[in-house]
Amino acid sequence: MEQLTYVLKRLFARRIVLIAAVTLLLIVALSIFFPFISSVDPNGISVMERLKAPSAEHWAGTDELGRDLTMRIVWGGRYSIMIGIATALFSVIAGTALGLLAGFFRRLDAPVMRVIDAMMSFPDILLGISLVSILGASLWNVVLALSVVYTPRVARVVRASTLVIRELLFVDAARALGVSTARILYAHILPNLLSPVLVQFTFIFAYAILAEAGLSFLGVGVPPEIPTWGTMIASSLQYADMAFWTIVFPGIAIILTALSLQIVGDGVRDMLDPKLRKSA
Amino acid sequence: MNGEAPPLIEVRGLRKYFGSGNAPIRAVDGVSFAIREGETLGLVGESGSGKSTIGRLLIRLVDPTDGEIRLQGRDIARISQRQMRPLRSRMQIIFQDPYASLNPRMRIRQILGEALDTHGLAKGKARRQARIAELLDLVGLSPEYAERYPHEFSGGQRQRIGVARALAVEPGFIVADEPLSALDVSIQAQVVNLLSDLKERLGLTMLFISHDLDVIEFLCDRVIVLYLGRIMEIAPTGILYRQPRHPYTRALLAASPTPDPTQRPENRPLLAGDIPSPADPPSGCVFRTRCPRAQPACGETIPPLTEVAPDHWNACPRVSEDSGQMTEDGKGGARDDFDTITQGTSS
Numbered sequence: 001m002e003q004l005t006y007v008l009k010r011l012f013a014r015r016i017v018l019i020a021a022v023t024l025l026l027i028v029a030l031s032i033f034f035p036f037i038s039s040v041d042p043n044g045i046s047v048m049e050r051l052k053a054p055s056a057e058h059w060a061g062t063d064e065l066g067r068d069l070t071m072r073i074v075w076g077g078r079y080s081i082m083i084g085i086a087t088a089l090f091s092v093i094a095g096t097a098l099g100l101l102a103g104f105f106r107r108l109d110a111p112v113m114r115v116i117d118a119m120m121s122f123p124d125i126l127l128g129i130s131l132v133s134i135l136g137a138s139l140w141n142v143v144l145a146l147s148v149v150y151t152p153r154v155a156r157v158v159r160a161s162t163l164v165i166r167e168l169l170f171v172d173a174a175r176a177l178g179v180s181t182a183r184i185l186y187a188h189i190l191p192n193l194l195s196p197v198l199v200q201f202t203f204i205f206a207y208a209i210l211a212e213a214g215l216s217f218l219g220v221g222v223p224p225e226i227p228t229w230g231t232m233i234a235s236s237l238q239y240a241d242m243a244f245w246t247i248v249f250p251g252i253a254i255i256l257t258a259l260s261l262q263i264v265g266d267g268v269r270d271m272l273d274p275k276l277r278k279s280a
Numbered sequence: 281m282n283g284e285a286p287p288l289i290e291v292r293g294l295r296k297y298f299g300s301g302n303a304p305i306r307a308v309d310g311v312s313f314a315i316r317e318g319e320t321l322g323l324v325g326e327s328g329s330g331k332s333t334i335g336r337l338l339i340r341l342v343d344p345t346d347g348e349i350r351l352q353g354r355d356i357a358r359i360s361q362r363q364m365r366p367l368r369s370r371m372q373i374i375f376q377d378p379y380a381s382l383n384p385r386m387r388i389r390q391i392l393g394e395a396l397d398t399h400g401l402a403k404g405k406a407r408r409q410a411r412i413a414e415l416l417d418l419v420g421l422s423p424e425y426a427e428r429y430p431h432e433f434s435g436g437q438r439q440r441i442g443v444a445r446a447l448a449v450e451p452g453f454i455v456a457d458e459p460l461s462a463l464d465v466s467i468q469a470q471v472v473n474l475l476s477d478l479k480e481r482l483g484l485t486m487l488f489i490s491h492d493l494d495v496i497e498f499l500c501d502r503v504i505v506l507y508l509g510r511i512m513e514i515a516p517t518g519i520l521y522r523q524p525r526h527p528y529t530r531a532l533l534a535a536s537p538t539p540d541p542t543q544r545p546e547n548r549p550l551l552a553g554d555i556p557s558p559a560d561p562p563s564g565c566v567f568r569t570r571c572p573r574a575q576p577a578c579g580e581t582i583p584p585l586t587e588v589a590p591d592h593w594n595a596c597p598r599v600s601e602d603s604g605q606m607t608e609d610g611k612g613g614a615r616d617d618f619d620t621i622t623q624g625t626s627s
């Protein structure tokens with residue numbers, strides 16, 4: 001607990017990191033709680049209210065079906081943020097497992113890293129498009145595809161850190177005591193990977209939100225009836241010249257979220273133990 | 281000192297080459313020695329001479345390329361890590377760097393607890409807590425420290441925790457790999473006195489690695505002088521310091537700072553040049569490239585260790601004839617407290 005306050009104190013020593021963290025917290029809290037306290041229906045279609053500019057009644061204007069954009073952005077945040085978190089979680093879990101095995105067991109290193117490098121040689125978005133095309137466009141398939149895209153990144157970072165940590169003396173001390181390999185992995189190496197993995201988590205969270213928007217924009221993302229920030233932009237795109245707000249406000253939501261995540265991630269990275277930072 | 285006691289550890293023809301191909305690093309190149317029950321054996325030599333590798337080989341942290349390592353007669357050089365596991369409670373290590381040797385994410389209670397758990401010691405919450413308190417007390421730390429993390433301690437305190445972890449499994453044998461080098465001079469004396477005290481109280485057998493000749497003199501019964509992975513000289517401490525035979529031992533003693541500089545004999549050679557690469561060691565005697573007495577013949581054969589006096593082994597065949605001039609230089613003699621040695625010594 002005191003370690004946590006110590007870490008947070010150091011993390012928020014830089015004002016920009018604190019601002020980003022607060023922004024992020026607000027966005028997440030709004031997405032989760034606002035739909036409960038508001039009476040406005042995010043799917044309430046109103047032909048009379050189509051493509052209305054921002055006003056006192058509709059802060060961010062309305063879309064092509066006359067739905068309140070503020071409400072839809074808040075509502076869509078749930079999906080975008082969920083996609084970001086789920087993708088980050090899955091890639092961090094898979095990437096950590098692969099990177100740990102490759103970094104710790106010399107024999108696994110070459111084969112695992114060959115696959116990882118092959119996957120990384122594809123441009124992210126192309127790999128994402130191909131996977132969604134194969135799997136079919138659904139929310140969970142997008143999460144799955146993006147997780148596959150980002151797993152190699154995590155695996156690389158974790159492998160590099162594992163190579164450093166496994167040579168540290170406390171690992172030798174554990175070996176000298178006869179501590180089992182399994183316990184060395186989860187009690188000695190894994191906890192010391194926390195910081196680089198946390199950084200990757202925030203970055204992938206941000207990338208996944210951006211990538212989902214990209215995939216939806218290209219028509220291979222989440223089905224349009226699910227209001228992610230990406231599908232909102234994609235479906236309103238043809239009205240953008242008469243109603244800029246239909247894409248500007250969801251765009252701002254994406255950028256604000258992604259940027260805040262990056263800043264927090266950078267903050268965590270800067271705070272890392274210098275020994276581990278080199279490899280992270 | 282205790283010449284009749286059977287060796288706890290016996291090493292024969294031990295080799296460790298790092299890397300393969302035609303120029304591996306010959307970190308340890310055919311060493312043989314024994315460590316007697318209850319004795320503290322010193323291991324000195326310049327950095328890179330293979331001291332740590334020998335220490336790690338003995339407890340099988342590093343697998344030997346060749347040779348035997350006998351623990352009470354049983355060769356453990358080639359047994360599997362699984363077979364090694366139960367033996368690990370009998371041999372432990374204290375590392376040089378107290379900052380890297382403790383997991384920063386574990387509380388002291390967990391660090392010591394892991395040692396106990398691994399060997400099924402002090403089972404049950406109450407007994408475990410008592411044992412951890414006892415271990416902390418043994419190394420001069422307050423039992424309250426159990427809940428803290430390593431970063432809350434100074435280097436000297438961390439080294440004490442490292443000692444407590446090694447002692448947790450009640451080993452008979454401890455490798456101390458330069459346990460002082462990373463510490464402030466003022467702290468070094470405390471840790472030396474702690475080790476000296478524990479050695480007496482627990483009857484530990486120890487391999488004490490250091491490049492500080494004063495500490496070795498204070499703690500050790502016998503000393504091995506290592507150079508480029510080979511043993512140059514082995515002798516009881518008092519004899520080694522008063523009647524060194526090997527030119528390398530003499531050079532090391534001459535280079536060592538003494539409490540009183542006027543006591544340093546003028547006729548002692550100082551080491552010149554750099555230590556050669558262990559990947560391409562000189563032929564014959566490895567020390568000949570820096571030896572003031574080197575002759576062409578020194579490059580021909582590897583000189584064997586020969587017993588020049590009881591318990592005194594020397595690998596240089598050139599110096600036996602003039603050993604008389606090296607005697608009595610005023611060093612040596614028992615000291616009660618290490619502080620008297622480090623005072624006035626710069627490091």
Ligand SMILES: Nc1ncnc2c1ncn2[C@@H]1O[C@H](COP(=O)(O)OP(=O)(O)O)[C@@H](O)[C@H]1O
Binds near residue numbers: 327
């Ligand atoms: N894991 C390793 N891999 C490759 N070379 C090593 C390794 N450990 C030690 N060495 C080399 O072996 C030689 C002896 O090292 P070491 O035993 O650490 O010496 P000392 O402890 O006397 O300073 C050095 O040349 C060192 O670079």
Ligand SMILES: [Mg+2]
Binds near residue numbers: 331332333458
């Ligand atoms: Mg060393």
